[in-house]
Amino acid sequence: MNENAISAENLTKIYTRGIEQVHAVDHISLDIRAGEFVSVVGPSGSGKTTLINVLGCLDNPTAGILTIDGRAVFTDGRSLSERQLTRIRRELFGYIFQKFYLIPTLTVEENIMLPFTFFRKDGASENVSRLLHLLGIERRKNHLPGQLSGGEMQRVAIARALVNNPRILLADEPTGNLDTARSEEIGQTLTELNQKQGLTIILVTHNPSLAQTAQRTITIHDGKIKK
Amino acid sequence: MISIYKVSFKNLLRKRTRTILTIFGIALSAWVLASLLGFNKGYEASLSRDIDNMGFQVLLTAKGCPYEAATLMLKGGTGLRYMREDVVQQVTGEPEVERVTPMLMQVVFDPNKGESGGISAYLGVDPVTFPKMKSFLEFRQGGWFTDPDAMEVVMGYEAAELEQREAGDMLLIPEKEVELKVVGILKRSGTQDDGTIFMPVRTVQTLFNKPGELTGLGIKVKQDADIVAFEEKLYGLPDVQVVSLAQVKQTIMNLVSTARIMVFSIAIIAVLIAMVGVINTILMSVFERFQEIGILKSIGAMPWDIFKLIWIETVILCFMGGVVGTAMAFGLSKITEVLIRNLLPYAPTGSLIQLDARLVIMTMISVLLIGVVSGMYPAWKAARIRPLESIRSEGN
Numbered sequence: 001m002n003e004n005a006i007s008a009e010n011l012t013k014i015y016t017r018g019i020e021q022v023h024a025v026d027h028i029s030l031d032i033r034a035g036e037f038v039s040v041v042g043p044s045g046s047g048k049t050t051l052i053n054v055l056g057c058l059d060n061p062t063a064g065i066l067t068i069d070g071r072a073v074f075t076d077g078r079s080l081s082e083r084q085l086t087r088i089r090r091e092l093f094g095y096i097f098q099k100f101y102l103i104p105t106l107t108v109e110e111n112i113m114l115p116f117t118f119f120r121k122d123g124a125s126e127n128v129s130r131l132l133h134l135l136g137i138e139r140r141k142n143h144l145p146g147q148l149s150g151g152e153m154q155r156v157a158i159a160r161a162l163v164n165n166p167r168i169l170l171a172d173e174p175t176g177n178l179d180t181a182r183s184e185e186i187g188q189t190l191t192e193l194n195q196k197q198g199l200t201i202i203l204v205t206h207n208p209s210l211a212q213t214a215q216r217t218i219t220i221h222d223g224k225i226k227k
Numbered sequence: 228m229i230s231i232y233k234v235s236f237k238n239l240l241r242k243r244t245r246t247i248l249t250i251f252g253i254a255l256s257a258w259v260l261a262s263l264l265g266f267n268k269g270y271e272a273s274l275s276r277d278i279d280n281m282g283f284q285v286l287l288t289a290k291g292c293p294y295e296a297a298t299l300m301l302k303g304g305t306g307l308r309y310m311r312e313d314v315v316q317q318v319t320g321e322p323e324v325e326r327v328t329p330m331l332m333q334v335v336f337d338p339n340k341g342e343s344g345g346i347s348a349y350l351g352v353d354p355v356t357f358p359k360m361k362s363f364l365e366f367r368q369g370g371w372f373t374d375p376d377a378m379e380v381v382m383g384y385e386a387a388e389l390e391q392r393e394a395g396d397m398l399l400i401p402e403k404e405v406e407l408k409v410v411g412i413l414k415r416s417g418t419q420d421d422g423t424i425f426m427p428v429r430t431v432q433t434l435f436n437k438p439g440e441l442t443g444l445g446i447k448v449k450q451d452a453d454i455v456a457f458e459e460k461l462y463g464l465p466d467v468q469v470v471s472l473a474q475v476k477q478t479i480m481n482l483v484s485t486a487r488i489m490v491f492s493i494a495i496i497a498v499l500i501a502m503v504g505v506i507n508t509i510l511m512s513v514f515e516r517f518q519e520i521g522i523l524k525s526i527g528a529m530p531w532d533i534f535k536l537i538w539i540e541t542v543i544l545c546f547m548g549g550v551v552g553t554a555m556a557f558g559l560s561k562i563t564e565v566l567i568r569n570l571l572p573y574a575p576t577g578s579l580i581q582l583d584a585r586l587v588i589m590t591m592i593s594v595l596l597i598g599v600v601s602g603m604y605p606a607w608k609a610a611r612i613r614p615l616e617s618i619r620s621e622g623n
Contacts, residue, residue, distance in 0.1 A: 053615055056525075058525060082530070086529055089525060089526075089527060089614075090526075093525075095525050101519050101522040103234070103237070105237040106229070106237055110233075110237075114234070114523070114526065115526045115527045116229070117228070117229055117230065117234055117528075118523075118527050118532040125228070160526065161526070164526075164527065
């Protein structure tokens with residue numbers, strides 16, 4: 001792993017909304033070190049989610065340079081192919097979203113194993129068992145998502161995001177649908193993953209107490225990093 | 228590991244009612260398809276057997292419409308025309324002829340038949356030549372007539388069931404007010420003979436006051452004879468119509484071929500309806516899972532993986548619909564046959580719908596093709612969903 005998990009230089013993302021051009025990410029330069037836990041905060045519409053999407057290779061920037069784990073993903077208008085981006089997503093990233101997006105007819109264990117439906121990885125089964133234990137949902141492995149609490153569902157989503165041993169975990173409002181107690185649990189889990197496993201975490205949140213669990217907080221305003 | 232097939236199958240369990248309704252829609256199409264294909268096959272086979280079981284290859288009737296003559300031969304009829312009995316002598320002398328059998332059909336109105344009365348038909352046959360021509364006929368009870376002038380009847384299996392007669396019972400001929408003794412009941416033969424009441428031809432001539440008259444003359448031709456040349460020769464006889472059974476068979480088969488186009492058109496419409504139903508269901512399911520499909524892509528699914536996932540769902544639906552539909556075709560074939568018989572003015576005896584392994588395979592292949600084709604568009608649509616589009620809809 002490179003010293004910098006993610007390196008962005010003058011990263012820009014412009015959307016066209018009607019006749020108006022929106023600079024959702026406006027010349028942002030930042031480095032996120034491997035093993036760092038960074039939270040991204042800012043008001044609604046400030047560009048947090050767009051930034052995390054671009055950093056997570058879910059969206060292409062309009063301009064700038066983006067390097068992930070030493071690999072140039074985007075260099076001034078030239079991007080990798082969709083296939084190459086999917087490979088990077090498989091190998092390097094895990095994603096958690098506000099909604100859990102668990103498949104309701106699959107059990108907890110099957111939901112966690114879902115990524116391996118699409119690609120093979122050695123030691124996948126052991127990894128599933130380890131994550132079930134690590135996230136405290138071992139006893140729930142044969143339950144369907146509809147039988148779980150919100151906190152448990154988010155843990156399953158976290159397990160699914162971690163099952164391919166990603167180096168970087170992107171969490172976009174992971175506690176948005178949870179109450180305070182469940183939010184604290186998720187915050188604690190993320191901290192443990194960062195401290196015990198050295199996982200690089202980028203967390204987008206509106207929750208100030210959750211943001212404080214990170215080692216560094218980046219505040220975004222109008223697509224720019226607020227100093 | 229969890230296979231893509233299992234994920235696809237479990238996806239179908241989410242909206243069970245919709246899945247069941249879609250399977251039922253496909254099953255109906257498969258049922259229609261299997262039944263129509265089976266009907267086509269069964270009708271042809273039954274007709275061929277009916278004609279082959281006539282026992283003779285050429286029929287002479289009084290001059291008239293050949294189709295009417297064919298109907299008379301196959302089903303009996305009321306518009307009877309007569310020819311003189313001496314035609315028997317003329318034909319018997321021909322070198323191509325192995326055997327001839329004279330026939331006289333008569334019909335009467337029976338007020339006690341059914342709820343409002345019906346037609347009863349009696350076929351006068353020669354006690355010597357007719358049984359030889361119909362050597363496949365076997366008796367359940369009794370046997371053929373004791374005398375060429377006997378006041379006796381032999382009843383086909385269904386006719387005896389309908390009239391509830393046993394050998395030894397008497398049978399009243401309506402209008403004539405004459406009672407004839409039932410001397411034989413035939414076993415079921417699967418031909419139109421099952422519904423026929425036979426009498427000696429001379430008895431029919433006497434009872435119905437038709438001395439020296441016939442409605443038909445069945446001719447069995449020698450094996451090595453040139454039937455076409457013989458038929459040409461028969462055309463020289465005055466006031467008779469030559470009906471070749473091969474021609475009748477060909478004519479009806481031609482009609483059946485025309486009907487086949489109609490049948491396949493209906494089958495294609497049924498298939499198209501099923502296809503539209505499947506596309507609609509799967510497309511709806513894709514739109515409902517728009518965000519979820521995006522998430523699957525973000526966790527490493529390639530566009531082809533998503534295409535396969537949705538495609539497999541469609542094929543599973545169609546496979547299940549095909550299995551249910553084929554089972555329905557087998558289970559309901561008797562009911563379907565009754566419905567068809569009520570609709571058709573002439574239907575041959577025997578099983579009208581013949582379902583076999585080849586037909587089941589054809590139906591399943593057709594239904595699976597529906598799945599493969601109709602799944603393509605929704606699968607392609609799903610494969611094009613970008614992970615970002617779904618995530619962006621969560622808000623910024």
